[in-house]
Structure formats: C-alpha cells, structure tokens
Amino acid sequence: MKDKLIIIGASGHGKVVADIAIKMNKWQSIAFLDDDESIKASMGLEVIGKTTDVFTYKYEADFFVAIGNNATREKIQEKLIDEGLRVVSLIHPSAVIGTDVEIGIGTAMMAGVVINSSSRIGNGCIINTSSSLDHDNVIEDYVHISPGVRVAGSVRVGKGSWLGIGSVVSNNVSICSGCKVGAGAVVVKDITEPGTYVGVPVKKID
C-alpha cells in the first residue's frame, strides 16, 4: 500500500470512485489523471497530468482506472499491470460482502452493494450503486453491473458484458461475453450470442 492513490479519469465515474477512496481512509493523498486539459480539479482533488503521465508515478502511488467503458478500462488496466504498476480495488465501506467471496484487482464496488456467499468477481469490474449479486455468481473480468441491478444465485456474466440500470437476471442463467443488457430488462434464459438485449423478457435488438 502506497501513501498516494492516482485515479485515471476525473469524470462522473471518477468522482464516485474518488469518494469511495476518501471514505476508505487508506491514502494520504488522492489525485486524478485525465486527458481533458480543461479539468484542473474535481471534488477538491487535483488533476496532476494526463493518462500517459501514469508511469512517472510508478513507484510512489497505487492506481485505479475509473473509466466506464468496459473495453477502454480493460485496455488501460491491462497495460498498467503489464508494466508492473500496483492497481487496487476500491470498495465502499457500506458494501456488504458475504463469506467466501473473491474480488479481483481494479474492481470498484459502490455504496449499498450486496454480494452474497461464494461469488467470484473478476478484475476491473464495476459493481455499481445498490446492486445485489446473490450466491455463487461468477462475474468475469471488466463487467459493469449498473445501479440497482438484481442478479439471483448461480449466475455467470461473461467478460466485458454490461448489465444496464435496474435489470434483473434469474437464477442459474449464463450471459456470454460481449453483451449489453438494457435498462430495466429481465433475463430469464441463457444468452449465448453477443449483442444488445432489451425488454421483459429480453429480446435481441442488435
């Protein structure tokens, strides 16, 4: 653990992530990197450079990639890990995490999240505000579970997929990699083909 945390991305998602880091009370200083030069500070935390400056801080900081797009987050986080930078997970103190839950590196868990027993959460995931994941789930790397999502037990969500706000997934369902599930959608059967799915129950639209 280093004294300094650098968050890549000072957008709305970056702000929520920084708020978690402040509440975790583990770092003496927190700063952002962002490629938008017009942003000088966010929530009172300084923007100290661009994304490409990250390697300057390799030995003095922990890092977190706060980029909402799953593919972009994966690309940047994997580069940081390959280069030996220390990427951390940020877990809001109000998150309720069950016994035998594994959480990968670079994952954000927002306020009010509940993860039940024996679930596996991969690297670089976003488990967003007030979502709940029940027992024995497998959430692969770089998945985004949006606010208010309800995932029942023994569900698998494939790498890089995105469950939209307020969507619901029934127990024992598997959603493959490369899927977008729309806001308010309900998934009751396996999704085996990448694409965009909306409605109750979901239908593929793209």
Ligand SMILES: CC(=O)SCCNC(=O)CCNC(=O)[C@H](O)C(C)(C)COP(=O)(O)OP(=O)(O)OC[C@H]1O[C@@H](n2cnc3c(N)ncnc32)[C@H](O)[C@@H]1OP(=O)(O)O
């Ligand atoms: C903290 C945060 O903010 S986290 C972010 C949370 N945000 C979300 O969860 C957003 C989720 N996104 C959605 O639901 C999007 O609508 C998507 C990804 C499903 C589809 O987006 P797009 O590919 O741009 O589709 P588009 O908007 O063109 O809609 C295509 C059609 O599907 C319909 N549609 C889109 N989303 C939905 C939905 N969630 N439920 C039902 N129908 C939908 C549209 O009405 C449209 O129908 P039409 O052709 O009859 O007019």
